Amino acid sequence: xxxxxxxxxxxxxxxxxxxxxxxxxxxxxxxxxxxxxxxxxxxxxxxxxxxxxxxxxxxxxxxxxxxxxxxxxxxxxxxxxxxxxxxxxxxxxxxxxxxxxxxxxxxxxxxxxxxxxxxxxxxxxxxxxxxxxxxxxxxxxxxxxxxxxxxxxxxxxxxxxxxxxxxxxxxxxxxxxxxxxxx
Numbered sequence: 001x002x003x004x005x006x007x008x009x010x011x012x013x014x015x016x017x018x019x020x021x022x023x024x025x026x027x028x029x030x031x032x033x034x035x036x037x038x039x040x041x042x043x044x045x046x047x048x049x050x051x052x053x054x055x056x057x058x059x060x061x062x063x064x065x066x067x068x069x070x071x072x073x074x075x076x077x078x079x080x081x082x083x084x085x086x087x088x089x090x091x092x093x094x095x096x097x098x099x100x101x102x103x104x105x106x107x108x109x110x111x112x113x114x115x116x117x118x119x120x121x122x123x124x125x126x127x128x129x130x131x132x133x134x135x136x137x138x139x140x141x142x143x144x145x146x147x148x149x150x151x152x153x154x155x156x157x158x159x160x161x162x163x164x165x166x167x168x169x170x171x172x173x174x175x176x177x178x179x180x181x182x183x
Contacts, residue, residue: 002140003148005133008126009066010152011159012079015123016062018160022105023056030056036103041096042089058082066130076131083124090117102163110163119162126155 023033030052037048058078065075090112093100102116110116158165 002133003144005130006140006145006148007152007155008130008133009072009076010149011126011155012076012123012130012152013063013066014153014156015159016059016079016082018105018156020056020060020063023103024060033103036101039098039100040089040093041098042092055082073131073134076127076134079127080124080131083120083127087117087120087124090120105160110166115162115166119159123159 023030033056034049034052037043037052038045040048043051059082062075062079062082065071065078067075090100093112094117100112102110102112104116
């Protein structure tokens with residue numbers, strides 16, 4: 001169990017770190033995030049700038065809280081609350097038929113789709129496991145912790161690059177790679 005908790009902590013911390021850095025890496029990236037919130041009618045227009053700041057501060061806080069042993073429970077809990085809020089907002093937007101876009105990691109936004117719901121649900125599961133698994137006193141080896149952290153990092157890499165992966169898969173021909181013969 002401690003290895004699952006470690007993997008989930010690393011997954012959560014790195015995913016939120018990438019989200020915060022993506023939005024805060026430049027004024028243009030942050031402005032793009034704020035502008036995308038205009039398509040999210042769940043937040044009143046006058047509150048969108050404050051909501052954007054709150055999201056960025058909360059996302060940047062998660063990796064810091066998860067890195068400090070005494071605040072890990074708070075970091076995992078905050079991440080679970082944020083992901084639950086994000087998932088709820090995405091579901092409401094889909095139900096309303098709003099064509100909102102995901103600017104989760106501050107890159108080129110993709111229209112919210114099923115993959116974003118699945119990704120957020122899986123991340124919520126990881127954050128919840130990290131939160132609920134706090135205080136597990138089973139012994140853990142350094143090697144086991146490093147392997148678990150590696151799996152968490154790999155999961156974060158997939159989560160952060162999901163739109164790029166989906167775009168790449170979409171570009172693969174339906175019948176696979178074709179080979180041409182040389183005469």
